[in-house]
Amino acid sequence: MLTIGQLASYAGVTVRTVRHYHAKGLLPEPERDRSGYRRYGAAAVVELVRIRTLADAGVPLSRVRELLAADDEEFVAAVEDIDRRLRAEIRERQVHRERIAKLAAGDSLALPPEVVAYVDRMRELGFRERLVEIERDSWTLIAAQMPEQVGPWMAMKQAQLEDESLRRLYLDVGELVDCGPDDPRLPVLADRVAAFIEAAADGAEGVEEEHPVSDDLVALLDAAFVECFPGAVRMLELLEERGWTGWTNIRRSTPAPVAPALPADC
Amino acid sequence: MLTIGQLASYAGVTVRTVRHYHAKGLLPEPERDRSGYRRYGAAAVVELVRIRTLADAGVPLSRVRELLAADDEEFVAAVEDIDRRLRAEIRERQVHRERIAKLAAGDSLALPPEVVAYVDRMRELGFRERLVEIERDSWTLIAAQMPEQVGPWMAMKQAQLEDESLRRLYLDVGELVDCGPDDPRLPVLADRVAAFIEAAADGAEGVEEEHPVSDDLVALLDAAFVECFPGAVRMLELLEERGWTGWTNIRRSTPAPVAPALPADC
């Protein structure tokens, strides 16, 4: 008769594993000798080897119990099922590999490459770091909720960066970092923003009709803007006085709703 | 300000997940409102999206904490490490797939195909089911401990099956199923077995020199034989009287050790 250690070593498993299988009901508890030790016959080794054969093939232990008692049909069906699971887990890992490869390639977390290019260009052009960060974070949020919309939007934003007058306006928006609520630069900046939006509102239709952003997301992006800049609240008030409401998706606040304007996108 | 549910839905995770990340220290606990609810700013959404981006790429949460604070070099090193892990997990699953495919192909658990062919042939030739089972179980044990030895052994066993006089002897061994310890057939059978072994011992060298079986395994196989047949113990005694000891690896029990005999292999 075998002790548990001998049984385990015949089957190439640990003693703990054998006891685990007893607890799970996979292997029946054998007789005990007078000192309480488990005593096994050779048949137990065969059973244990069968269990390990299935377990080593990636069959979950709960399934092993069924399979040991299954007839051929059930067995084949169960094997197909397990193979499906294994294929799914392999696919999952492959997707994971692609994703971390992209993370290692792009130099920033959770950002599509167009956006990485965009924020790099902002840094080249001398934008305030704080403004670059809030852009990056905003696009992180947008990419999380509507990844396929990022491309068209980015094309527009990149074009805006290369427009000199618009760029100068946006560079000055970066100065909001330093503005307290009573900073004299704020009303001037609000005038310039309002003038630009006004002009743009008359022009061509933007990306925003084809790729609308949900109200929730707009509210979140506005909140991020406000959290980031101390002068942001005052800026929104000043824009309100000039007939505009919001920032990410800026719109006329006059009673009659008009066509939406090109967003400034913080 | 956002509640935990809103935060979670922005990032596409469950509330439980957010709390889990708080508990793990991945996401800082935010301020509470007067009723004790957590209140989040937009920055928390950005942080949470970053965490999920890494987690969705298969990065373990313990690693996520490091990676969020890592510089580029550490990041690249960590990503390589994670990719190694993913590759290893994929390989593991692929091995599992091959194994269960083999299990589904061979019609019996834990048996190499040669053995399956062998036991099928035994059934065709009209061997007692009990004898077939003990053969199958014995080979299950052998395959578990020394899989690469099974091939050569099987070749010999299959040849033995096709030898008519030997087959007839072995068919009669199957009758041990019905033999009590005092069955009159037992001494006759013991004589025949002894005669065969005697003859074989003078003949050519067998497989057993090139592919020796460990003493432990031999003892286990003998034990399986004894467990399986009520007349087995008496049979071993009778063989002992005739100068032979053991069954799986039967040897002369005379004082001076002699060259080992061809095993009968239960």
Added chain:
DNA sequence: GCTTGACCTTGACGCCGGGTCAGGGTTGCA
């Protein structure tokens, strides 16, 4: 004002396949 349902809180257990430790009893060998 009251109810209802959706949300929030903490705390705890469950899953899977065992690893590992603690605190003891038993066996076999020198």
Added chain:
DNA sequence: TGCAACCCTGACCCGGCGTCAAGGTCAAGC
């Protein structure tokens, strides 16, 4: 007789949350 190597049970541990329990809070409708 001592010691090492084995055996026993019971318990906690890992990851990444799911799920339940038992209660507090909020907003909306009647």
